[in-house]
Amino acid sequence: QQQVKQSPQSLIVQKGGIPIINCAYENTAFDYFPWYQQFPGKGPALLIAIRPDVSEKKEGRFTISFNKSAKQFSLHIMDSQPGDSATYFCAANRIIFGKGTRLHILP
Amino acid sequence: NAGVMQNPRHLVRRRGQEARLRCSPMKGHSHVYWYRQLPEEGLKFMVYLQKENIIDESGMPKERFSAEFPKEGPSILRIQQVVRGDSAAYFCASSLIGTGTSGLSYEQYFGPGTRLTVT
Numbered sequence: 001q002q003q004v005k006q007s008p009q010s011l012i013v014q015k016g017g018i019p020i021i022n023c024a025y026e027n028t029a030f031d032y033f034p035w036y037q038q039f040p041g042k043g044p045a046l047l048i049a050i051r052p053d054v055s056e057k058k059e060g061r062f063t064i065s066f067n068k069s070a071k072q073f074s075l076h077i078m079d080s081q082p083g084d085s086a087t088y089f090c091a092a093n094r095i096i097f098g099k100g101t102r103l104h105i106l107p
Numbered sequence: 108n109a110g111v112m113q114n115p116r117h118l119v120r121r122r123g124q125e126a127r128l129r130c131s132p133m134k135g136h137s138h139v140y141w142y143r144q145l146p147e148e149g150l151k152f153m154v155y156l157q158k159e160n161i162i163d164e165s166g167m168p169k170e171r172f173s174a175e176f177p178k179e180g181p182s183i184l185r186i187q188q189v190v191r192g193d194s195a196a197y198f199c200a201s202s203l204i205g206t207g208t209s210g211l212s213y214e215q216y217f218g219p220g221t222r223l224t225v226t
Binding site: 046049095098 | 111140142147148149150151152155163166198200214215216217218219220
């Protein structure tokens with residue numbers, strides 16, 4: 001019940017493409033779903049977050065889609081750039097984290 | 108506007124020694140969270156503290172680990188009698204307002220981490 005499953009583990013996308021990272025949770029009591037970006041040797045940084053009463057949220061090139069009935073949410077990065085290459089983590093209520101997705105954007 | 112500060116950034120300890128990791132939250136933040144990250148793994152929640160109070164320590168190992176956040180000074184994560192399995196990156200984060208599993212949540216800001224190596 002206290003898990004967030006994240007996929008894929010790694011992802012390679014051409015510049016300009018739209019990488020999609022998926023997460024699934026089990027505990028319906030969770031009410032806050034953030035995504036974090038982490039560069040090597042650095043701490044995670046909050047990218048974007050969503051609550052379960054909203055189905056989609058956009059901030060710049062980052063979009064979260066949320067499906068409450070399926071207990072799934074995903075991160076889309078529009079017009080991806082080589083500078084987006086990092087590890088991305090989804091989380092639930094800031095205390096349960098997915099295992100991360102290593103994203104590499106090819107120039 | 109200093110962000111969350113952690114020190115030391117790198118710490119090497121021999122098995123059996125004590126490790127003390129410090130975290131200074133952002134100015135005005137009174138909520139601190141500690142996480143552990145193993146290589147190629149996500150973050151594992153350890154403990155959530157407010158000034159002088161432990162709010163949630165459900166992720167903290169029962170033995171050898173303790174945390175505090177005194178009225179004055181940084182939050183401290185203390186690991187006694189370290190073992191090789193304690194080698195990891197330890198991150199703290201702070202927020203203006205905290206939360207439980209429901210209710211309001213506010214953005215948390217992470218520090219750069221302390222990388223602990225146990226030899």
